Structures are given as C-alpha cells and as structure tokens.
Amino acid sequence: xxxxxxxxxWEREHLLSKQLPxxxxxxxxxxxxxxxxxxVALITTAGLHFRDDQAFEFADASxxxxxxxxxxxxxxxxHSSANFDRSGxxxxxxxxxxxxxxxxxxxxxxxxxxxxxxxxxxxxxxxPELYEGSVRGLAGMLKKDRVDAVFLTPV
Amino acid sequence: MTTxxxxxxxxxxxxxPPRTLxxxxxxxxxxxxxxxxxxxxxxxxxxxxxxxxxxxxxxxxFPLDAxxxxxxxxxxxxxxxxxxxxxxxxxxxxxxNELLEMKPWYDLGRRRRGRTxxxxxxxxxxxxxxxxxxxxxxxESPFPDLKWFKYAIEDAKAYYTEALTAQPGDYPPxxxxxxxxxxxxxxxxxxAYYQYxxxxxxxxxxARIVAPREAIGGxxxxxxxxxxxxxxxxxxxx
Numbered sequence: 001x002x003x004x005x006x007x008x009x010w011e012r013e014h015l016l017s018k019q020l021p022x023x024x025x026x027x028x029x030x031x032x033x034x035x036x037x038x039x040v041a042l043i044t045t046a047g048l049h050f051r052d053d054q055a056f057e058f059a060d061a062s063x064x065x066x067x068x069x070x071x072x073x074x075x076x077x078x079h080s081s082a083n084f085d086r087s088g089x090x091x092x093x094x095x096x097x098x099x100x101x102x103x104x105x106x107x108x109x110x111x112x113x114x115x116x117x118x119x120x121x122x123x124x125x126x127x128p129e130l131y132e133g134s135v136r137g138l139a140g141m142l143k144k145d146r147v148d149a150v151f152l153t154p155v
Numbered sequence: 156m157t158t159x160x161x162x163x164x165x166x167x168x169x170x171x172p173p174r175t176l177x178x179x180x181x182x183x184x185x186x187x188x189x190x191x192x193x194x195x196x197x198x199x200x201x202x203x204x205x206x207x208x209x210x211x212x213x214x215x216x217f218p219l220d221a222x223x224x225x226x227x228x229x230x231x232x233x234x235x236x237x238x239x240x241x242x243x244x245x246x247x248x249x250x251x252n253e254l255l256e257m258k259p260w261y262d263l264g265r266r267r268r269g270r271t272x273x274x275x276x277x278x279x280x281x282x283x284x285x286x287x288x289x290x291x292x293x294x295e296s297p298f299p300d301l302k303w304f305k306y307a308i309e310d311a312k313a314y315y316t317e318a319l320t321a322q323p324g325d326y327p328p329x330x331x332x333x334x335x336x337x338x339x340x341x342x343x344x345x346x347a348y349y350q351y352x353x354x355x356x357x358x359x360x361x362a363r364i365v366a367p368r369e370a371i372g373g374x375x376x377x378x379x380x381x382x383x384x385x386x387x388x389x390x391x392x393x
Contacts, residue, residue, distance in 0.1 A: 003164075003179060004163075004165060008369075010368065010372075011368060011369070014368060015163050015165070015166065016165060018163065018166050019165060019166055019169040019170075020166075020169060020170055021169065021170070022170060022171045023170070026171065026173065026211070026212060027173060028173055028210075028211050028212075029156035029173070030209060031156070031206055031207055031208075031209065035203060035206065035207075038206070051274045051275070055275050055306055057302070058301075058302075058305055058361065058364065073269065073270040074270070075272075076272050076273075076274055076275050076313075077272060077275070077309070077313075078275045078305075078306060078309055079309075080305065080363075080364045081363070081364070082363065082364055082365065082366055082367040082370075083182065083363075083367045083368055083369070084181075084182035084183030085181050085182060085183035085184060085328035085331070085332070086183060086272075086312065086313065086316060087316045087319075087320055087326060087328060087331040088181075088183055088184045088188075088189045088328065089183065089189075089272065090268075090272050090313060090316060090317050090320070091189035091190060091268065091320065091326075092189035092190045093270075094186060094189075094192070094195055095184055095185070095186045095187070095188070095189045095195070096183070096184075096185060096186070098186055098195055098199060100192075101186075101192060101195050101196055101199055102199070104192075104196075105196075105199070111203075128170075148156065149156050149157065149158065149203075149206055150156070150157045150158075150159075151157075151158060151159060151199070151202065151203070152157055152158070152159025152160065152172075153159060153160050153185045153186070154159075154160060154161065154162050154185055155162075155182070155183055155185060
C-alpha cells in the first residue's frame with residue numbers, strides 16, 4: 001500500500017520530505033557467525049512501553065526498555081503521530097513488535113538466543129541527529145548484553 | 156550489525172542503512188497481517204537473510220503484499236452513529252451516548268483478545284470523553300492540559316477502535332479509519348480540536364498529533380522538529 005504512486009499528492013510530499021542523506025559514511029559489519037549462533041535484539045520506533053513506564057512526550061528522543069521475559073501483550077503505545085493504523089497493533093502486538101515470533105525462532109534454534117532486553121523509541125517529528133545521544137548509550141547496553149544483531153521495525 | 160524493515164522505500168534509498176527490507180504494507184503494519192504468524196515469519200526470515208550478505212548497503216523488496224482483506228468481508232459495524240432523539244445537540248450528549256454504545260463492544264473485544272491497549276493516560280474513558288466534550292461545549296473554560304490531552308486522545312482512539320473491531324474477523328485499516336474519523340462523534344470532536352490547534356499559532360505544532368492527514372485531506376502542519384521541546388500548557392483564553 002505504501003507505494004508513493006498510490007498515495008494522494010499531499011501524502012506523497014509528506015513522505016518524501018522525510019528523505020534525508022546518509023548520517024555519515026556507510027557503517028558495514030560483516031557477518032562472522034551463523035544465524036543459529038547469533039544473539040538478537042529487537043528495536044522498534046513504535047512508541048511502545050508498559051503502562052507503568054513513562055509515556056513518550058510529544059517529541060521525545062529517549063527510549064524504553066522492554067525485558068524479553070515480560071508479556072508483550074501488556075505493551076501500550078504513546079506514539080505522537082496520528083498517521084498510521086493502530087488497529088493491527090491492537091489486534092496483535094507481533095505485527096509491530098514481533099517478540100513472540102523471535103521467541104519461536106530461538107526455541108526452534110533458527111537464531112542462537114534473544115537479548116535479555118529489547119527497546120522502543122518513538123519515531124515522530126525529530127530529526128535523526130537528535131537521537132544520537134540515546135542511540136550511543138543504547139549501543140553500549142547492547143554490547144553488554146552480547147547482542148550480535150538487531151532487528152529494526154518502524155511503524 | 157542491523158537488519159530491518161522499511162515501509163517507505165524512497166526514504167530507505169536516501170538514508171542508505173546497511174541492510175533493509177522494504178515491504179508494501181500499510182503504515183502501522185510492518186509485519187504485514189495481525190494474527191498471521193506464518194506471514195510474519197516470512198517477513199522476518201527475509202530480513203534476517205540480509206545479515207548473510209557480504210556487501211552493502213542492501214535494500215531488497217519483500218515480494219508479497221499483505222494478504223488482502225476486503226471491506227465487504229469484514230464484520231458489520233456494531234455501532235450506530237445516528238444521533239439519538241434525546242441528543243440535545245451538545246458534544247457532551249453526543250459523545251456520552253456514543254460511549255454508552257461502545258462500552259459493551261469494547262468489553263467484548265478485550266475479552267476476545269485477552270488484552271487492551273487503553274491505559275496510557277491513567278484516566279478512565281468516561282473522564283476522557285467528558286473532558287474532551289466539555290471544552291468543546293464551553294470554549295471559555297480552561298483548555299485541557301496538553302500532556303494529558305496527548306495521552307487521553309490516544310486512549311480514546313484505542314478504546315473506540317478496539318470496540319469497533321471487537322468481533323472476530325479481519326478488518327481492513329481503511330474501514331476502521333472511516334468509521335473512527337468520518338462516522339463517529341469522537342472523530343468529529345477530534346477534527347474540531349484539530350481546527351482549533353491549527354487556528355492558534357502557539358498550538359499549530361501539535362495539530363498533527365490530533366488528526367491524521369487523511370482525515371483532514373492534506374498536510375497537518377510542521378513536519379519536523381529541530382530541537383526537543385516540552386510544551387505542556389496552552390492558553391486559557393483563545
């Protein structure tokens with residue numbers, strides 16, 4: 001559905017306004033482990049958190065931690081954009097944050113293991129540069145958790 | 156190393172992340188279809204395969220669209236949005252009556268799913284609806300706190316859409332959108348708030364959180380914020 005040619009002109013213009021140049025030189029990490037040995041973390045920009053976490057502000061570059069042993073069905077969303085469907089997330093959290101799918105992959109031995117903690121940002125409005133501080137801190141935590149690969153989902 | 160999904164191919168082409176799988180699914184549905192674990196696994200498998208590539212950046216297209224769901228096949232809308240005889244023409248009466256119709260369907264949906272996504276604002280749905288309607292009926296009253304407003308409308312929209320999709324079945328996003336934004340009183344109320352936000356310079360930045368571009372038929376204000384802001388109060392008078 002999100003083929004720009006299929007969208008009204010104002011929507012096409014909005015999405016094209018998000019086109020930004022690369023943040024810097026290409027960062028490329030070569031593959032050194034088979035998938036069955038990789039430890040994987042999930043990161044979403046869907047503005048997810050648990051009810052007792054602080055909800056996301058109108059514009060907010062911080063992130064929320066989502067422990068892998070928590071029930072993802074208890075996640076709620078405080079994303080600032082009104083411009084995407086939420087009914088799918090309401091029906092099935094895995095549509096946006098596929099934690100159960102990755103637990104199945106770990107259980108089946110397709111991936112080596114899942115990280116102890118996963119993360120959510122709220123990807124609305126702010127330019128990417130403003131997330132740099134949060135992301136650098138997060139990268140350090142992923143290293144401590146011995147994460148090999150991150151699976152990124154937008155919303 | 157990272158791999159991930161992009162919903163807007165042109166944005167990924169421009170930003171050039173190392174490994175990206177573009178999918179043709181609607182915004183808000185990066186894994187394709189709710190409740191379809193086989194389809195979700197197919198998307199994940201393709202994205203994970205990109206980790207095996209030894210040169211990049213890699214931008215590939217997922218070959219399938221999300222399984223089609225037609226409006227005709229969706230369960231019938233359980234709510235009548237016709238205004239009842241006892242409606243006195245106020246927002247308060249309209250939204251209160253509408254909420255009474257929503258409640259049994261919301262409860263049914265919560266039982267069927269075993270979960271709800273309502274609960275960001277820490278206010279009850281009755282309080283949220285009463286406050287939203289009350290200010291529209293009396294615009295000389297203090298404007299709701301903006302931080303509360305953001306979370307309250309998130310809860311109100313979640314409550315409504317969970318009620319509208321309470322029955323088992325597949326719902327195309329465009330159907331839920333039409334019912335919420337073009338048929339319900341809540342949608343009309345939020346569009347009224349949107350117009351207010353747009354008409355006041357100090358609030359224009361917030362208009363885009365109130366109603367989607369598609370409900371308004373165009374752009375909804377400033378699209379990118381260059382510095383973090385924390386603006387949580389609005390003028391009492393307008």
